[in-house]
Amino acid sequence: MTSNPTEEAEELDLIRAAQAGRRSAFEALVRRHHVRIIQLCGSLLGNQAEAEDAAQEVFLKAYVSLTRFEGDAAFGTWLHRIAVNHCLDLLRKRARRKTDSLDELVEREGRAIEAADLAARLLATLPEEQRVAITLRETQGLNYEEIAKVMDCTVDSVKGRLKRARETLEKSLRHFLSAGGV
Amino acid sequence: MAEMHDSEKLQAYYDGELPPVERARMQEHIKSCADCRHAVERWREVARTLLEPPILRPSDRFVAAVMEDVDALERPVAERAAWLPGWLVPSLALAASVLIFYLSLPSSIVNFDSETMLLSGDETQLAMVLGSQPPRPDEVLGLALEQQP
Numbered sequence: 273m274t275s276n277p278t279e280e281a282e283e284l285d286l287i288r289a290a291q292a293g294r295r296s297a298f299e300a301l302v303r304r305h306h307v308r309i310i311q312l313c314g315s316l317l318g319n320q321a322e323a324e325d326a327a328q329e330v331f332l333k334a335y336v337s338l339t340r341f342e343g344d345a346a347f348g349t350w351l352h353r354i355a356v357n358h359c360l361d362l363l364r365k366r367a368r369r370k371t372d373s374l375d376e377l378v379e380r381e382g383r384a385i386e387a388a389d390l391a392a393r394l395l396a397t398l399p400e401e402q403r404v405a406i407t408l409r410e411t412q413g414l415n416y417e418e419i420a421k422v423m424d425c426t427v428d429s430v431k432g433r434l435k436r437a438r439e440t441l442e443k444s445l446r447h448f449l450s451a452g453g454v
Numbered sequence: 455m456a457e458m459h460d461s462e463k464l465q466a467y468y469d470g471e472l473p474p475v476e477r478a479r480m481q482e483h484i485k486s487c488a489d490c491r492h493a494v495e496r497w498r499e500v501a502r503t504l505l506e507p508p509i510l511r512p513s514d515r516f517v518a519a520v521m522e523d524v525d526a527l528e529r530p531v532a533e534r535a536a537w538l539p540g541w542l543v544p545s546l547a548l549a550a551s552v553l554i555f556y557l558s559l560p561s562s563i564v565n566f567d568s569e570t571m572l573l574s575g576d577e578t579q580l581a582m583v584l585g586s587q588p589p590r591p592d593e594v595l596g597l598a599l600e601q602q603p
């Protein structure tokens with residue numbers, strides 16, 4: 273996220289200009305944030321191929337709602353919130369399609385299962401709010417307060433979600449390793 | 455120093471959320487507490503195995519593609535419809551006008567239930583069900599009248 277005051281002031285100017293309809297200002301904002309948003313989409317979806325398409329839709333949604341951005345949170349936080357909601361929608365749609373359980377996958381593919389696939393499947397076993405919290409913390413490096421803003425919850429909730437996510441992932445990973453995976 | 459097992463504080467230490475003084479104190483504690491040290495190592499292992507940020511190199515066209523979407527949104531509707539096949543435009547217009555006409559009809563006309571129309575007693579509706587001219591009552595009741603003494 274934006275770190276120093278000069279960058280923040282510069283970003284605020286870009287946001288105001290983009291809200292006033294200056295195309296180049298919005299383009300500059302996309303340039304600033306696109307790598308992190310693509311990475312976030314990739315982490316949440318567990319599918320790199322879909323990450324760019326999802327991120328593209330995120331920026332379009334941001335453009336459409338740009339006039340509603342009032343600057344009470346950082347622009348990056350706001351974009352993260354849009355990205356999280358968009359990816360959760362995609363995941364819910366995807367969840368309707370049946371997939372193999374992790375145990376079925378290990379039985380079928382044995383040790384050949386790829387680390388990225390394993391990560392995606394174990395993360396998918398977490399409740400949404402834990403999955404989002406741990407992804408924002410570990411892959412995006414957001415602090416507790418930023419995560420709370422993105423997820424619209426308290427810092428204490430963030431701590432609880434991270435704790436439960438880590439406990440579950442630890443157990444799942446141990447179970448997977450003892451079953452002979454990776 | 456090994457008495458401290460505050461898991462919330464330990465997690466805050468791991469996540470880099472402790473202020474410097476507390477962080478230093480926790481670092482000292484971890485050196486002498488195997489339980490806390492192992493907990494931190496397990497979290498690191500989980501993060502390394504399952505949560506490594508994906509190494510993504512966005513395509514060079516990404517920003518341009520987003521801006522093309524933005525431009526498409528800004529284009530006037532007529533211009534946006536230009537991609538439609540030529541034959542489809544009049545067909546859509548015709549379909550829309552039929553729909554508007556249908557919706558503008560009074561609900562009594564739109565209701566084509568012949569039983570309701572017959573019972574309505576309205577001559578126009580009777581004509582629609584029975585023909586251009588409503589039948590005379592004696593035509594409908596002919597049989598009954600003939601049977602009367």
